[in-house]
Each structure stands twice: as structure tokens, then as C-alpha cells.
Amino acid sequence: MSSLYERVGGEKAVDAAVDLFYRTVLADGRIARFFEGVNMEEQVAKQKAFLTMAFGGPANYTGKDMRKAHERLVAKGLNDSHVDAVLEDLSRTLRQLGVGEKEVQEVAALADSVRNDVLNR
């Protein structure tokens, strides 16, 4: 059986998803404030790396990176409810792109697996 990354559509799917996902997140009033003042080009590149990881693709994201990248946001009040919002936005993005429900669940589970690193606990 092919890998999740292949089934979702690989790098092309990541490219298609990244702008849609980032726009959804930026327009999401629950979490938009965490993206204020960030460099958008850098942010898109990071979103792409995140999606590659969540799609089960070739990414060398480590827990340490995740912790360091979100330290500042945790200090600003980032908590479980915000991670939930991101996961919800991610699932919505994937459904909009016609990704199958089984794969949506798998991606959500992979994304959720870094929750504790993101929240630095």
C-alpha cells in the first residue's frame, strides 16, 4: 500500500494546500493574532515544511525545532484551544482540496502528534 504522502498527492498537494491553509489561518479570528508582524515569506516556507511533515512526507522536523519556533507564542498565551483551531483549519483546507476523509484523519493525527512540542510541555 502506498504511503500517506503519495496518497495525498505529494509535493504538488503541499504546494496546492499551503496558500489555502495559510489564508484560512490568517482569517481565523481565534488565532490570527499569533501571526501578526511575522515575515510572510518565511511563514509560508515554514507552513510548507509543517504540511510536508503532516502529510507524512520527507521532512526533518525535530521536536526541538518545534519547541523553539513556538516558545514566543506560548509566552503570548498559545494553548490547546489554538492548536485545535489550527487542526480544524487544516482539515477544512484538505476537504476543500478534495482529499479523502481517511487521509484527512491521518494528516490530522500526524499534525496533532507535535502538540506537546508546539506547546512546550
Added chain:
Amino acid sequence: MTLLTYREAAIEIEPGEDVLSALLRAEIDAPHSCRSGVCQSCMHRAVDGKPPAAAQQGLSEAQKALGYFLACRCVPDTPLTIVPAREAEGRSEAFVRSIDRLSGEVVRLRLEHGADFAYRPGQFLELITHDGLGRHYSIASLPQEDPYVELHIRLHTGGRMSQFIAEELAPGSRLHIAGPLGTCIYEGVDPDQPMALIGSGTGLAPLLGVLRDALKRGHRGPIRLYHGAREREGLYLHDHLEALTETHANLSYVPRVLNESGHQGGDVAAAALEHEDALSRTAFFLCGGEKLVGRLKRDLYLKGVSLKQMRSDAFLPAGAGR
């Protein structure tokens, strides 16, 4: 032969090894994260030599033209001299050619520089005084035509550099410049594509550079230049730009004065967001204060404009870098 030079130092690199691995092995604390060419944390710039195409995948046309590349994807086959992405390389002498007031707050500084300082209009440089005080300013001149670099400098009450410029600089004064840096240049634009140049205050300097570069290169698509200022006096090139629209049929100039009502009154970002309609086809150039640039970029992005279509230069407060 040395295949890899980092700043001034030769770095040992194995055959087939990528630049990031070589830097890390040499105990250089190079930023990195995904190590698979996606996150762009390990971006560097080649100041000598040409990075392989595979190392520039995913970068903008401007970044590619200026030698930016991803160290984790870069296996050099020809010699490269590299610096971190945001580091201005080199420092050279420059002499004041002229210094003129364009408005109560804005000074136009023209500097003569050596042949080793090569730039693209719209980039910025660091201006350094004999005391070592440095500030970033964008470049409005066109290297093919102007035997000087032109900077538009807003004087801030109480600012150290402002005071130095207003009180000490005169034709003939010697300074240093470093750089250039910045990717807000006319590159990767189709000659028939609409262009929207949007800026406020001395954000007009890089926009003027880009505009002149575009016209020089024969850009045929419509070009709309939006310039915003707080007071009317801040439209410091109003007459010059009006005159330019007379000789270039594809150019229009849209001035906006924040503290004014009437047809030229109001916020420049709002005017641009309202007027621009060919969003998916337009090349955007956004220059000025970080708030304005950030807001425009976000709003345009949410309206469906891709980041690749936008080039920007956001001015940060002194000392914060860019």
C-alpha cells in the same frame, strides 16, 4: 582550488556534500531546520559564483537573480563565496555629490561610489558615518544612467543620523556604504504585466528606482504608482512624477494625502486596494513603513494575490535592521 568560501574563510567541503553540512562541520552556527529544501531557514547568498539551480528551487526570481540559495540543497560544482542571507558584504568609500531638500523633512542625497559597488534599483544600502553609525536607505537611482546612488532620507527630529546629515554633510564629505541588500527589484516581471507600485513617505525612493528600471527595460504593461503622505508637502516628487506621466502613456500616478479631504485625500493603502482589480495578474511592489507594508501584503494575500507576485521593502525603526 577552494570550492567554498564563507565570508573570508575557505571551508572544506567533500565531493557531493551540501553547503549546510560543510558549514556545520566547520562549526559555523548556520541557521537551518528541515534540511530538505522546504523551510528556507538555511538561506544564504552567493556574492561570487553561481549556485546550482537545484539550490534555488522555490525562491523568487528576484532572489535567484541576486544569488540567494538554500544551503541544504546546494552541492557546488564551481567555486562559491557565500554570506548569510541578511548580511551586507563589503564596505566601500562614497563621497557626497549633492545634498538637497526635497521637502521640509526629506533630503535627497547623491553619493559617488566606486565601481565595486554594484546594485539593482530598489535595493537598499547601509550608510555608515565615520563614527560607525549605520542606517539603511533604499536606492532610487539607475546604475546605467546615473553616476551616483540616490537616497531619499527622511529627517527625524532628534535622530542621530538625521542630525549628522542635516548638520555635517556637504558636497565632498566622505562616508562609507555597505551592501546592497534587498529583493524589491524589477525581476521576474512580464513586460506586459500590470504593475502596482505602492508606498508612503520615502518608500517612494525604491519605487522610483523600480519604476525607472521598468521603463528603461521597456515595460509595456500599465504601471500605477501610488504615493501616500501625511501632509501635501510629503508628496515630494509630485511635479516630477506628473511630468513623467506625460511622456509615458502606460504610467499613472496616484497621490494620496492622509490629512486632507478631496479627491487626493485619504489613505494610500485603501486607495490601492480599491483601485487594483487585476489582482491575479499584477506585479506588486510595496515600500514604506512596516505597518503599511504588512497591512498591504496581508490584505492583498487574503484577496488571493500570491506572495510571489509581491515584492516589498519595509522600513524598520533605526537599529532594528531590515
